[in-house]
Amino acid sequence: MLAVKNLSIRQGDFNLHDINFQIEKGKYVVLMGKTGCGKTTIMEAILGLRKIHSGELLLNGLDISRLKPSERMIGYVPQDGALFSSMDVQSNLGFALRIRKWKKDQIAARVSELADLLGVDYLLSRKISGLSGGERQRIALGRGLAFYPEFLCLDEPLSALDEPTRDEMYELLLKLKKELNITALHVTHSKKDAKILADQIIKIEDGKIV
Amino acid sequence: MNKGDLPEREKGKFRPKRNWPFLLVMGIISSTYILLIVGMMYADLTFTTPGHILEALKSEEIQYATKLSLITCTVTMLLSLVVAIPTGYIMTRYDFPGKRLLDAILDIPIILPPLVIGLSLLILFQTAPGKFIESHVRITYTVYSVVIAQFMVACAFAVRTMNVTFSQINSRQEEVALTLGCSKGQAFWMILLPQTKNGILTAGSLAWARALGEFGPILVFSGATRMRTEVLPTTVFLEMSVGNIEAAVAVSLIMIFAGFGVLMVVRYFGNIGFFKTID
Structure with missing residues (x-):
């Protein structure tokens, strides 16, 4: 469970005050709002990529608001995938495990398990530069899930995809939701994303939760 | 309508x-x-004719100058990269008070007249800390001073190039790496640096080429002693001053070819900054 309590973020002219919401374990929550309303900023604060001014972030009871991003155990799927361009697909998928000093055969097993789950087995030894948008997002998902994170953050993961690819990704995300029982926060401005995926919708307007 | x-x-x-x-x-x-x-x-x-060039190459002084130029330029290039990579990283990935001032300071060697750099170095080594260093290792008028004089200018170009390189790379990949368990150092070595290969190559070549052509600061700070602190630009100067234009041109050609080689490398690999190719 993730609880955001009285979160305030200040950056230049842009301020967010007293953000409060809660995401129950196993729920897929969609955070909606217009471009520039601060929804990505909130996500970055949860991930630890942005300093918070005050407030608490509780992940399963533990206050993570002062932890480094590397210590938070939160998976991250950014908008454009941001796959590691200097590595091939399997190195991307296994990256978090390599950092955790898993043994090679353990990493290989986990990578092939993820590839099965995401339907990307045929891509494993490919370079990043040749991948399609949908393939990139699948790999980004797998990379973020590899280390069994307690929570998953998705930042507009489908916004750059064409309609048919989007529908495939909806199917995949619904399948992951069911099979892995993931707790997730999905930031988007798309009503369709929210309608199809969300267990709960949080809307943000003018820096406030409504 | x-x-x-x-x-x-x-x-x-x-x-x-x-x-x-x-x-x-x-x-x-x-x-x-x-x-x-x-x-x-x-x-x-x-x-000039190939004969002239060959004759110039046979001269012991010119052989020494060529050797010294190649060695000092390479050392300068490596030093410049060692300094430019962390400097560029900090200047593009972090915000801190006084950053604009530091950025301006980093440009000083580019805008300063070369002779002034030489003179300033000479004076620097007359100060108390400078004298302390000199009392242990002789710098002024030695080969070390050649490298320092080259480095002062070449490094500024390497820093600029690395700044452009790093600022053109979105930090998103590094941020993802942090969430996956990386320290900042790991994200730098494993994610950011592999993306800068071409930039490093460009910065290195640029520093090398600048170092090869450096003359003013070397003349003032290192002198122009044959078989000691004579680099190729010094040779051109010395040969011209005694009226040996053929040798001066021959040595110039050696430098032109070396410069062309570097330019080819930069054009081939460097897709950044002011060396951006037209396509």
Whole structure:
């Protein structure tokens, strides 16, 4: 469970005050709002990529608001995938495990398990530069899930995809939701994303939760 | 709006201006400069013969200068990269008070007249800390001073290039790496640095080429002693001052070819900053 309590973020002219919401374990929550309303900023604060001014972030009871991003155990799927361009697909998928000093055969097993789950087995030894948008997002998902994170953050993961690819990704995300029982926060401005995926919708307007 | 809707007076009257006079002027202006560059190279090449170059290469002094130039330029290039990579990283990935001032300071060696850099170095080594260093290792008028003089200028170009390189790389990949368990150092080595290969190559070549052509600071800070602190630009200067133009041109050609080699490397790998290729 993730609880955001009285979160305030200040950056230049842009301020967010007293953000409060809660995401129950196993729920897929969609955070909606217009471009520039601060929804990505909130996500970055949860991930630890942005300093918070005050407030608490509780992940399963533990206050993570002062932890480094590397210590938070939160998976991250950014908008454009941001796959590691200097590595091939399997190195991307296994990256978090390599950092955790898993043994090679353990990493290989986990990578092939993820590839099965995401339907990307045929891509494993490919370079990043040749991948399609949908393939990139699948790999980004797998990379973020590899280390069994307690929570998953998705930042507009489908916004750059064409309609048919989007529908495939909806199917995949619904399948992951069911099979892995993931707790997730999905930031988007798309009503369709929210309608199809969300267990709960949080809307943000003018820096406030409504 | 179709033509029928236009007022009567506009029909058939408007003739757009022709393009060729504009393009002709632009073309003439730019080709003048290109002609000058090519003309210079051509003149150098036809002034001397392969015999002259070979003869120049046989001279012990010139062999020494060539060797010293190659060694010092390479050392300078490596030092410049060692400094430019962390500097560029900090200047592009972090915000802190006084950053604009530091950024301006990093440009000083580029805008300062070369002779002034040499003189300033000479004075620096007359101060108390400078004298302390000199009392342990002799710097002024030695080979070390050649490297320092080259480094002071070349490094500024390497820093600029690395700044451009890092700022063109979105930090998103590094941020993802942090969430996956990386420290900042790991994200730098494993994610960011592999993406900067071409930038590093460009920065290195640029530093090397700058170092090869450096003359003013070396003349002041290292002197122009044959078989000691003589690098190729010093040779050109010394040969010219005794009226041996052939040898001066021959040595110049050696430097031109070396410079061309570097330029090829930069054009081939460098897709950044002011060396951006046209396509």
